[in-house]
Amino acid sequence: MSSEFQVTLIVIIFVVVCFGMWKAFKASASPEENQSFSSNEVWDRLDEANELFTNEEFQEALEVYSQILEHYPHYANLYWKRAITYIALLKNEEALADLSKAIELDPDTADYHRERGLLFVNMGDTASGLNDLLTAIERRPDFVDVYFDIGSIYDETGRYSEAIGALTTAIELQPEFLPFYTRRALVYNATQDYTNALTDINKVVELNAGNEWSYYLRGIIEDNLEDYSGALADFSKAIELNPKHAVFYMNRGVAHTHMENYPAALADLDKAIELQPDSALALNKRGVLYIRMKNYGLAKMDFARSLELDPHFALAAYNTATVFALENQAAYACKWLKRGIELRSSLLEYVQEDEDFASIRNTPEFEVLLDEMKKV
Numbered sequence: 539m540s541s542e543f544q545v546t547l548i549v550i551i552f553v554v555v556c557f558g559m560w561k562a563f564k565a566s567a568s569p570e571e572n573q574s575f576s577s578n579e580v581w582d583r584l585d586e587a588n589e590l591f592t593n594e595e596f597q598e599a600l601e602v603y604s605q606i607l608e609h610y611p612h613y614a615n616l617y618w619k620r621a622i623t624y625i626a627l628l629k630n631e632e633a634l635a636d637l638s639k640a641i642e643l644d645p646d647t648a649d650y651h652r653e654r655g656l657l658f659v660n661m662g663d664t665a666s667g668l669n670d671l672l673t674a675i676e677r678r679p680d681f682v683d684v685y686f687d688i689g690s691i692y693d694e695t696g697r698y699s700e701a702i703g704a705l706t707t708a709i710e711l712q713p714e715f716l717p718f719y720t721r722r723a724l725v726y727n728a729t730q731d732y733t734n735a736l737t738d739i740n741k742v743v744e745l746n747a748g749n750e751w752s753y754y755l756r757g758i759i760e761d762n763l764e765d766y767s768g769a770l771a772d773f774s775k776a777i778e779l780n781p782k783h784a785v786f787y788m789n790r791g792v793a794h795t796h797m798e799n800y801p802a803a804l805a806d807l808d809k810a811i812e813l814q815p816d817s818a819l820a821l822n823k824r825g826v827l828y829i830r831m832k833n834y835g836l837a838k839m840d841f842a843r844s845l846e847l848d849p850h851f852a853l854a855a856y857n858t859a860t861v862f863a864l865e866n867q868a869a870y871a872c873k874w875l876k877r878g879i880e881l882r883s884s885l886l887e888y889v890q891e892d893e894d895f896a897s898i899r900n901t902p903e904f905e906v907l908l909d910e911m912k913k914v
Contacts, residue, residue: 648684791810860894
C-alpha cells in the first residue's frame, strides 16, 4: 500500500469518528480533568486539531493533540488520534507507544487493536500484528475489515488456505464489496485453483464492467487455464479502457505468442517496452518471443538488457542459456544455466525436462554442471 493512499485512508477514518470521539470524550473525562479546560476550550482545541489533520498539517495537529493530552491523559481515544497522526508523519515507534497506551486504557475497543496490528505488520512484526488483528475480531466478531486485513496478510505470507478462509468470512459479512472477491481470486490463482479464481473474478467483472484491472486479472487467470482466446479478449478490453499500462500490452503479447501469432505478439511487446523501457520482465518476454521466431541474436540482446536492469532475474539467465543450447554452444549454455540455477534452485529440476536443452544434455559440460548443482 502506498504512503499516499495510507494518508488518504487515515484522513477519511479520522473525519468519520470525530463527532463520536467528542461525545465519548465528554462522557469519560473526570471532573478533575474537566477543570483544566472549559468544555468550550476543549472543543475548540479538538476542532483545531481535527481541521489541521484533515488539511494534512500533521505536525501542527500533533502539537495540539499533545497539548490536550497534557490535561486529559486518561482518555484512550486521544492517544488513538495522536497515534494516527504519528503514522501520517512516519513516526511508527511513537505511534506504537500511543496505541499501546490506548489499549491499556481501553482494551475492549477493537479499532485500537486493529490499528496497532496493521502498524506492527508495516513495521515487519507480522506475528504481533496478526495477534492484535485476531484480538480485534474477538472484541468485534463482525469486524469485516479485519477479516480482509488478515486474509491479505496470510496471502502475502503464503498461508493461502487461511487467507481463503478469512476472505470468505469477509465476503459472507459483506457480499456486495467487490475487492474481497478480487483478493480471493488472487489467492485462488496463487494456489493454481484457477476455476474458483475465475468464478470470483467473473463476479467482479459482471458488477464492475468499467474497471480495466478486473479484465486484466481475468485475462491472467484465463491464460493460466490455457484459454488464450479468452485472455486475448480480456487484455484487449483492458487496453481499450486504459491504453497507458505497459503490463496490458505485455500480457496480450504473451497470449498472441501462445497462439503463435508472432507479428501481433511482437507489436504488443514492443509497445509494452515503449511505455516502460525499464521493464526487465517485458524485455524477457520479448526475448522468449524472439526464441520462438528463431531470432537468437535479438533474443540474447533482450535477455542481456533484462539482466542489466535486474541482475537477480533468474529466468533471464536461464533463457540466455536456452539460446546458447539451441545454438549447440554447450559451454556458454552451462555458464548461464549455472547462474540461473544459483538464483533459483527450482530451475535445476526444470532444465532436466526442458527439450530446448536436448542438444547439450549428453555433453560433458552439462553432466558436470548437473553434478555440481546437485551438491549445492
